[in-house]
């Protein structure tokens with residue numbers, strides 16, 4: 001099912017849907033685009049937020065459960081997930097969510113992630129102007145979404161072309177039909193033209209074959225000397241998902257899950273320290289994970305070409321040439 005939503009009616013649609021869902025949408029905060037819990041703020045749809053929407057499926061910090069001790073016996077309280085509509089998920093981030101789904105569905109399944117995922121209705125937004133550092137088209141993860149969404153939006157001159165394939169997406173279009181107009185053939189033709197232009201925009205060509213070759217040949221110790229071990233590249237990555245578990249409080253307290261990263265020297269520390277002793281070894285592992293280990297386990301690459309890691313890295317303008325600075 002396909003329809004046209006005039007731009008001036010987008011906020012009315014989201015306001016109506018906020019009766020059923022917590023709406024997560026991109027807005028501008030002090031000049032930076034961020035996904036937030038939306039309650040009518042002006043939407044910011046021109047750039048993909050630096051912190052990916054996966055933050056709402058795997059938060060940086062979450063309480064897994066509370067433990068309460070009474071007369072020597074423990075009882076446990078688990079937080080409940082709520083239905084969320086995540087608006088403006090770019091195709092690269094949609095692919096990242098498929099990767100996380102496969103990782104967290106594998107045995108043993110991660111119930112907290114899967115519960116949030118089950119309750120998340122994803123509204124994708126096609127990318128018409130991929131950012132300079134994006135290389136989704138080389139990895140076939142953008143700029144156009146083809147599956148996995150409840151609704152797909154493409155911004156045209158006259159409004160948003162809205163496509164629904166899932167039963168829930170179709171019912172949203174039907175239940176709010178007073179807000180939508182009929183999509184004409186010319187609107188679909190405009191979308192095809194815009195997507196063709198987006199695909200053909202000059203962006204870094206980074207095929208997985210090239211990246212794998214660069215991983216084999218890189219001088220990891222030289223690259224590691226420039227890395228500041230800040231972990232920024234992993235905390236903005238929509239696919240990175242490592243975490244640490246801590247119990248806070250005795251005898252009552254909370255079990256916390258906090259994001260962690262293999263680029264930090266304290267990661268998986270054992271009695272003898274981190275088995276990957278140098279920053280070069282840790283960086284090597286990060287790239288191997290994305291292009292070899294995650295694909296072996298999930299059938300999908302562990303990188304979707306969103307370019308966020310290059311955007312935040314202090315150590316170099318581009319994470320993907322894998323050439324050490326002189």
Ligand code: SF4
Nearest residue numbers: 237303304306307309
């Ligand atoms: S590794 Fe970098 S480019 Fe690839 S998905 Fe993560 S942040 Fe995006």
Ligand code: SF4
Nearest residue numbers: 227228230231233313
């Ligand atoms: S963002 Fe750059 S400097 Fe920071 S850990 Fe990643 S590679 Fe190192």
